Amino acid sequence: MQHSSDTGIDEYTAKGILRAYGIPTAREALVHDLDEAKARVMEIGYPVVLKVCSAELMHKTELGLIRLNLKDEHELIQAYEELRMKDSRSPLLMAEMLRGDRELMAGIVRHQGFPPCLVFGLGGVFAEAIDDISLRLSPVTRNDVFEMLNGISSNTILNTYRSMEPVDREAVADIIIALDHLVTHFPRIKEMDLNPIIVKNGKPFVADALMIIEKE
Numbered sequence: 001m002q003h004s005s006d007t008g009i010d011e012y013t014a015k016g017i018l019r020a021y022g023i024p025t026a027r028e029a030l031v032h033d034l035d036e037a038k039a040r041v042m043e044i045g046y047p048v049v050l051k052v053c054s055a056e057l058m059h060k061t062e063l064g065l066i067r068l069n070l071k072d073e074h075e076l077i078q079a080y081e082e083l084r085m086k087d088s089r090s091p092l093l094m095a096e097m098l099r100g101d102r103e104l105m106a107g108i109v110r111h112q113g114f115p116p117c118l119v120f121g122l123g124g125v126f127a128e129a130i131d132d133i134s135l136r137l138s139p140v141t142r143n144d145v146f147e148m149l150n151g152i153s154s155n156t157i158l159n160t161y162r163s164m165e166p167v168d169r170e171a172v173a174d175i176i177i178a179l180d181h182l183v184t185h186f187p188r189i190k191e192m193d194l195n196p197i198i199v200k201n202g203k204p205f206v207a208d209a210l211m212i213i214e215k216e
Contacts, residue, residue: 006190006212008055012093014211018194021178024171025206026198028095034080037094038073044096047071049207050079052086053093058210061125069097098198098207101164102157105133105195106176108183115139116183118176120148122157123196138180145173165202172197172204188214 009017015025029040030053041048052065060066065086067079083092105123110116118140121133134151136144149158149169158167175197183189191212197204 007215008058009211009213010053010055011051011209012053012091013055014192014209015206017182017211018178018206018209021182023175023178023194023206024204025209026095026098028093030091031094032091034077037076037080037092040094041073041076044094047097048076049093049095049097050076050083051093051095052083052090054087054090057087057090058212095207098200098205100198100200100205102161102167102199103196104167104172104199104204105193105197106172106179107194108138108179108189108192110183110190116180116189118148118180118183120145120172120176121152122154127195138183140176140180142173142177145176148176149173167199168202168204175204175206186213190214 012030019025027044029044031037031040047069050067050070051060057063057065065083067083070076070079103124105121105127107119108116109119116138118136118138119133121127122130132152132154134148136148146169149155149172158169160166179192189211193210194206196207198207
C-alpha cells in the first residue's frame with residue numbers, strides 16, 4: 001500500500017532499472033505524439049500495447065489507461081486518441097504484445113523493522129484473488145529461490161503442462177535474485193511488483209512493473 005511519504009516511479013523508468021540488472025522485459029519505447037508512435041511501431045512490430053506512462057498513475061488497468069493487441073495503424077491511431085482523451089500530457093509507453101502460455105509475478109515489499117520480503121507466485125489480473133504466492137526474507141540463496149518456486153500450490157504449472165514447455169526455472173530464479181540485489185542496493189525501494197511476467201516458449205519476460213520508493 002502506498003503512503004503519502006512514498007512516491008511512484010513511472011513504468012518506463014522502472015523497467016529500465018530492471019534491464020540494468022539483467023531482467024528481461026518486453027521491447028518498448030516511450031512516445032510523445034502520434035508521429036513518434038507511428039515511427040516506433042515500425043521498430044517494435046505489430047501487435048503492440050499502448051499505455052499511459054506516469055509516476056502518478058500506478059494502476060493503469062483499473063483506470064482504463066491500457067490498450068492491448070493493436071494489430072495495425074488504424075487500431076494504433078484509435079487507441080492513441082482514446083488514451084489522449086483520458087490523459088493529454090503524459091507520455092505513452094508502446095511495447096510489444098507478448099504472447100505466452102502462463103503468467104507469473106515476482107516482487108519486493110518492505111515493512112519497517114523487517115528485512116525486505118521477496119514474493120513469487122501466479123500472476124495476471126487475478127493474482128490477488130488467487131493469492132498463490134511464496135515468500136522469503138532477503139537476502140536469499142539460489143536454493144531459497146528454488147524453494148520459493150516449489151512453494152506455490154500450483155507449482156506443477158511450471159512443469160511441462162499439456163502442450164506447454166516447462167518454465168525455465170533458472171531464468172525465473174535469475175529474476176528473483178536480481179530483485180534481491182536491487183533491493184539491497186537501493187534501500188529506499190518500498191515495493192516492486194512485476195506482474196505479469198509472461199512465459200513465452202518457456203522463457204519469462206516482464207510485461208508490467210510497478211515501483212514505489214520512500215521519499216527522502
